[in-house]
Amino acid sequence: MNSESNVKEDIPSIGHFIGGQGVAANGATQAVFNPATGEINSLVSLADASTVDKAIQSAHKAFPNWRNTPPQKRAKILFKFRELLEQHADALCALITAEHGKVLDDARGELGRGIEVVEYACGISELLKGEFSKNAGPGVDSWSELQPLGVVAGITPFNFPAMVPMWMFPMAIACGNTFILKPSERDPSVALLMAELFREAGLPAGVFNVVNGDKSAVDALLLDARISAVSFVGSTPIAESIYKQATDNGKRVQALGGAKNHAVIMPDADIESSVDALMGAAYGSCGERCMAVSVVVCVGNDLADKVIARFKTKIAALKIGPGTDLNNDMGPLISQAAKDRIIRYIEQGIAEGAQLVADGRGLVVADYENGFFIGGCLFDGVTESMSIYRDEIFGPVLCVVRAQNLEEAMGLIDRHEFGNGACIFTRDGETARVFTDNIQVGMVGVNVALPVPIASQSFGGWKRSLFGDLYVYGPDAIRFYTHRKTMTQRWPSNGVLEGASYSFPNS
Numbered sequence: 001m002n003s004e005s006n007v008k009e010d011i012p013s014i015g016h017f018i019g020g021q022g023v024a025a026n027g028a029t030q031a032v033f034n035p036a037t038g039e040i041n042s043l044v045s046l047a048d049a050s051t052v053d054k055a056i057q058s059a060h061k062a063f064p065n066w067r068n069t070p071p072q073k074r075a076k077i078l079f080k081f082r083e084l085l086e087q088h089a090d091a092l093c094a095l096i097t098a099e100h101g102k103v104l105d106d107a108r109g110e111l112g113r114g115i116e117v118v119e120y121a122c123g124i125s126e127l128l129k130g131e132f133s134k135n136a137g138p139g140v141d142s143w144s145e146l147q148p149l150g151v152v153a154g155i156t157p158f159n160f161p162a163m164v165p166m167w168m169f170p171m172a173i174a175c176g177n178t179f180i181l182k183p184s185e186r187d188p189s190v191a192l193l194m195a196e197l198f199r200e201a202g203l204p205a206g207v208f209n210v211v212n213g214d215k216s217a218v219d220a221l222l223l224d225a226r227i228s229a230v231s232f233v234g235s236t237p238i239a240e241s242i243y244k245q246a247t248d249n250g251k252r253v254q255a256l257g258g259a260k261n262h263a264v265i266m267p268d269a270d271i272e273s274s275v276d277a278l279m280g281a282a283y284g285s286c287g288e289r290c291m292a293v294s295v296v297v298c299v300g301n302d303l304a305d306k307v308i309a310r311f312k313t314k315i316a317a318l319k320i321g322p323g324t325d326l327n328n329d330m331g332p333l334i335s336q337a338a339k340d341r342i343i344r345y346i347e348q349g350i351a352e353g354a355q356l357v358a359d360g361r362g363l364v365v366a367d368y369e370n371g372f373f374i375g376g377c378l379f380d381g382v383t384e385s386m387s388i389y390r391d392e393i394f395g396p397v398l399c400v401v402r403a404q405n406l407e408e409a410m411g412l413i414d415r416h417e418f419g420n421g422a423c424i425f426t427r428d429g430e431t432a433r434v435f436t437d438n439i440q441v442g443m444v445g446v447n448v449a450l451p452v453p454i455a456s457q458s459f460g461g462w463k464r465s466l467f468g469d470l471y472v473y474g475p476d477a478i479r480f481y482t483h484r485k486t487m488t489q490r491w492p493s494n495g496v497l498e499g500a501s502y503s504f505p506n507s
């Protein structure tokens with residue numbers, strides 16, 4: 001962290017977006033790096049409690065009007081926002097690549113998935129329709145409607161700086177809430193551009209605010225009674241503590257955490273196409289995806305040997321370099337600290353007895369020697385007790401575990417503390433059905449390596465990958481961002497109500 005006095009004049013600073021306008025950086029800042037070059041891109045402001053308070057005030061003030069804005073008018077603004085996101089896609093992706101490091105194509109993919117949520121939110125008039133029961137009793141009608149909660153907050157991780165915020169704010173705002181986003185301090189710029197575009201689309205001031213910062217900004221949001229609900233996505237220890245703190249403060253919370261996603265390859269699977277699909281799932285975005293496959297369970301030793309041979313060939317052919325070069329398959333990691341942590345895990349894996357059959361530690365990218373690059377790594381002979389198996393490494397490190405049969409493979413997945421996603425590669429329908437029916441995770445793929453649900457479904461994991469009851473986006477988002485209210489109404493035909501009755505009313 002840099003104090004104000006360390007801010008160099010030639011390094012741009014990144015502030016906040018509050019009340020419909022940009023707010024200049026003030027106070028403490030933190031460096032935002034270009035992971036491909038290792039240079040400091042900019043300095044992001046770390047909001048203190050008074051800046052967070054301004055954002056909450058602004059969102060609180062905007063709520064009554066936004067709540068009463070008809071859903072079809074909200075949808076019109078969302079349609080326009082969607083158009084602007086498409087028009088500015090190049091600029092948004094350039095920001096993602098400059099601060100996160102992922103390859104531009106991959107950034108376009110993440111933006112596209114975020115835009116799909118905006119498209120789903122455009123149907124808000126239909127999604128918010130309540131339910132009506134005529135003649136619930138003599139002259140009595142009953143109906144329920146979905147009312148917005150108020151001011152809600154979203155706290156998001158570095159790995160999808162456009163998509164994960166869009167899992168939250170378009171749906172929350174479509175439902176009539178006002179929103180405060182606290183993006184990752186490691187890649188904060190894309191959130192600010194999205195806020196500008198939403199304003200340009202006609203969103204009233206204060207409905208969407210972006211506050212940059214770290215733990216202090218998050219704490220200020222969690223402590224404030226004016227925040228009704230919190231959506232969090234990030235690592236499991238932080239997700240768990242945010243869930244506890246925010247629920248203790250009476251807020252509705254969904255907190256999505258880390259993962260260790262397994263892929264099972266059955267002996268009847270097509271090895272080449274299975275491994276090819278898993279290459280993208282394991283090494284795309286440098287393994288920094290919550291749905292990344294980090295464990296491959298091979299059923300049978302012969303199969304494992306063939307799978308490893310093909311992985312080795314494919315890993316050796318990976319093109320790794322700056323994300324601005326579209327020929328590259330994989331960009332750098334987010335930070336030097338992430339690289340150091342991943343290298344420590346690889347050393348632990350070797351010390352614990354796993355065989356490192358592809359070693360990306362020595363990778364140097366010409367002209368980008370200071371970038372946070374690491375090559376693809378592959379471990380064979382991994383067992384359940386090893387730290388490389390138990391922990392989320394969040395890098396391009398794939399562990400191969402050998403199992404004798406499907407039951408053993410599924411047991412591994414079911415015993416793991418995380419339960420985000422899992423997939424199986426097989427040609428047998430019965431095997432696939434047993435797997436999808438019984439596996440203890442939230443999102444399952446059959447011959448699909450990254451089973452990320454489309455915008456009209458909902459996304460979430462089981463076990464310690466999600467704290468809370470409702471998933472993000474899709475139908476669960478409507479439930480999460482609204483209160484159900486049920487009315488029972490009597491209009492007697494003669495205008496006279498019945499006298500007192502002391503038994504419980506029934507129809």
Ligand code: NAD
Pocket residue numbers: 155156157158159160164182183184185213214215218219233234235236238239256257258259289290392394420461465
């Ligand atoms: P992180 O937990 O370090 O940070 C997430 C957010 O929490 C950031 O906005 C950060 O500023 C804030 N934060 C960090 N420390 C905090 C603290 N002590 N108190 C309050 N707030 C704090 O996560 P990250 O490194 O940015 O992202 C990677 C993690 O996110 C991985 O574990 C990955 O699996 C997870 N993730 C999960 C999903 C999912 O859907 N389950 C999706 C994307 C990422």
